[in-house]
Amino acid sequence: MEIASIEEEEQSLRVSFSDGQVASFPYLWLRDHSNSDEHWDRTTSQHISTANDIFYNAVPEKICCEDGERIKVYWKDSHVPSTYLTQFLVKAMNEKDRPVTTPKRCLWQVADLESTSDFKFRHEDIFTEEQFANILKSLVEYGFVLLRDCPPDIGTIETLSKRFSYARQTIFGGIWEFSASNDRDDSAYTDLALGAHTDSTYSHDAPGLQMLLCCEYEAIGGASTMVDGFKIAQEIKRTQPDLYALLEQAPISGSYVGDGVSLCSERTVLRNDRHGMLEQVSFNHYDRLPLGLGQHDLYGVYEALAYFEALAEKEQYQWKYTLKPGEMIIFDNWRVLHGREAFKGKRKLAGCYINREDFESTLRLNNPND
Numbered sequence: 001m002e003i004a005s006i007e008e009e010e011q012s013l014r015v016s017f018s019d020g021q022v023a024s025f026p027y028l029w030l031r032d033h034s035n036s037d038e039h040w041d042r043t044t045s046q047h048i049s050t051a052n053d054i055f056y057n058a059v060p061e062k063i064c065c066e067d068g069e070r071i072k073v074y075w076k077d078s079h080v081p082s083t084y085l086t087q088f089l090v091k092a093m094n095e096k097d098r099p100v101t102t103p104k105r106c107l108w109q110v111a112d113l114e115s116t117s118d119f120k121f122r123h124e125d126i127f128t129e130e131q132f133a134n135i136l137k138s139l140v141e142y143g144f145v146l147l148r149d150c151p152p153d154i155g156t157i158e159t160l161s162k163r164f165s166y167a168r169q170t171i172f173g174g175i176w177e178f179s180a181s182n183d184r185d186d187s188a189y190t191d192l193a194l195g196a197h198t199d200s201t202y203s204h205d206a207p208g209l210q211m212l213l214c215c216e217y218e219a220i221g222g223a224s225t226m227v228d229g230f231k232i233a234q235e236i237k238r239t240q241p242d243l244y245a246l247l248e249q250a251p252i253s254g255s256y257v258g259d260g261v262s263l264c265s266e267r268t269v270l271r272n273d274r275h276g277m278l279e280q281v282s283f284n285h286y287d288r289l290p291l292g293l294g295q296h297d298l299y300g301v302y303e304a305l306a307y308f309e310a311l312a313e314k315e316q317y318q319w320k321y322t323l324k325p326g327e328m329i330i331f332d333n334w335r336v337l338h339g340r341e342a343f344k345g346k347r348k349l350a351g352c353y354i355n356r357e358d359f360e361s362t363l364r365l366n367n368p369n370d
């Protein structure tokens, strides 16, 4: 596509493209996106311009279009022009009201996983570029992967966490081991069944990924469960839209009190991004604080929580697998709920969390959707 013509308006530049599309680009926006060396540091990929520079100096002296391929803006306060390529303007125009990228998620229930092994990998896969990209792709599609043949010791977590970025520090440490020891004030450190939940509802920024490696298993029971929280949300939206709306709107508090800390945070069970697309599921009835009397539609919110929980505990949505030593699950803690069945015997897992922004950074740098 080419630029057919430009027209200077009072506060913006009107651009007509060869396919008939027309768009206005405010001078403020053009100045903010200036790639000139006076405004943008190419080495650090950071702004040089301050908000004041942009707001008071977004005044063009001269604007010209070259060969239909680019627009050059000469500003009143500078002799260095800012250049805007046609494809850059077209991309900005098309992305104005939409997310830049939409994750290619495959929302699943158990039956959908029976015909695919796309979420199953081997330890060595994480160290080759191509297979690591496939692991990331599956993490986006299914929200979790199973990794086999890992060395069954805590050092594996340290090594593998570095492929994603680094282990997040928590009250449990950076990389942790747990068994039915009761040495923490948390239900994970018992042999009891754990219902499907997401971790760290008491954190303002719940971890994006969790890694869990089985180091020892001489037990009966203890199968791990994975539930696609986005699938549960989709089902609630289809069958009970009023309850879905409450899960989008009602703030729910999570807390962790013990081990020398008192942590608390609050967000909705279903949290949307600014485009109204579901971005995060947070559900943990262990850590949930009782609702306050001021909660709008108290009855409805309890009904919505109960409905979410009932679906998340249904067999058709729970993928169950007993991890053996050397097997690991890596899952998206903003999407997939996890749990486990009760067990008797010895079962030791090691794990860590990865921050959301670090997981997203790894996705961007490895282009899993391309």
Ligand SMILES: [Fe+2]
Pocket: 188, 197, 198, 199, 338
């Ligand atoms: Fe958990």
